[in-house]
Amino acid sequence: MQWWRARYAARERQRPRAGGLELSRITRAALEIVDAEGLTALTMRRVAEETGVRHTSLYRHVASRDELLVELVDHVLGEVAPRQTGAGWRADLEQAAHAFRQVLLAHPAVVPLLTVGQLLGPNALRGREFGLGLLIRAGWEPARAVRIYLTVTHFVIGTAVLGTGGAARGAGERTAMTDLFAGLPQYPLVRELAGPLNLPDGDQEFAFGLTALLDGIGDPR
Amino acid sequence: MQWWRARYAARERQRPRAGGLELSRITRAALEIVDAEGLTALTMRRVAEETGVRHTSLYRHVASRDELLVELVDHVLGEVAPRQTGAGWRADLEQAAHAFRQVLLAHPAVVPLLTVGQLLGPNALRGREFGLGLLIRAGWEPARAVRIYLTVTHFVIGTAVLGTGGAARGAGERTAMTDLFAGLPQYPLVRELAGPLNLPDGDQEFAFGLTALLDGIGDPR
DNA sequence: ACCTGAACACCGTTCAAGT
């Protein structure tokens, strides 16, 4: 998207009135709503209500609801704070992946939004720079570093988006599912393994997958 | 979701009038709309128009738009036809993963829907049975088989959902992105690697990730 | 430059009424 270039330019034009609206207030209100009540609760009217303004005023700061969502995503990405462990590139990468995952788990309603477009906001780019630097300093050839960076990033987002969909199910739903399976004799394995299949252990699956992925990737050179 | 149990029951109650509506006609119309014009074009009014009926009639066959989406997802899953290669469990699993991916690529607008809930339709369960059978026959311990099956399945869906978001960008958008990066000196690596970072080679990334994943998983025992 | 009020087109869903 060339959105971000236009956004960067639009922000310069902004000259907030004393006590008036600001983009950051809108984004913050949006995140609060979404954290508390999910994505469907995030309407322009609701955001306006929360920021003490009429909903049509929002269009002065944001071109559309979609643009608000893009801003929201990068705002959340700003919470990721990867650090160097001093224990080598793989430990650094694993630490960054876990830090990223933790932020996503803290804002499950935002996660689906990470899949709709490219992540090109300032915070997303900061993360890219960090990840690529890590891998290149470790000796990976640039093209390979890009591949590894994208693969791991997509793995983190992918497991998060699938986990939060499934994580919505409580214990009640889980037993209902086991009941459902019990009534389907045509799928013996599905039925027999209903327990582990329906256990929402996203963290273990994440750790298993990340380890396998990095084991398979190996070392530079 | 206990949806499916209710759905299975509701279908029994159905007694279609000659020339009347049928769930399968609704689902097929929905897929056509979504394939041609994307998910936002899939409104109840639009589906009704396509099936030659008033939009309120749809609620006789489907409880809500969400339920229509669930039916649509399982309908698409029905197109996946994994087969045994005779070249071992890993080849079988890779073949199934590719077959799954191909179906998802053929219906990009449906892909995001695979992330909203559990996949419990009849076609989804058929796929589970196939995948689990494959792994258990290969000698994997049941709990391990479940883990591997879910990890690979989630990998396929995850890369598809992220790829189709990025795949929307044409050549024009790609150069616009490279231009954007060129103007951001604070991210030297992002800037230097803009080419590979913005090249939409989802298939290669998929192959790379799947190979790494399975390499890392290793062999049974 | 920013905010407001009225208005538009478009949703999903409900329900009483017909056959």
Place this chain on the structure above:
DNA sequence: ACCTGAACACCGTTCAAGT
């Protein structure tokens, strides 16, 4: 049992008018 028509509440977005 299935289909229809009218109606409801709720969206995102536009635009002329105010300060």
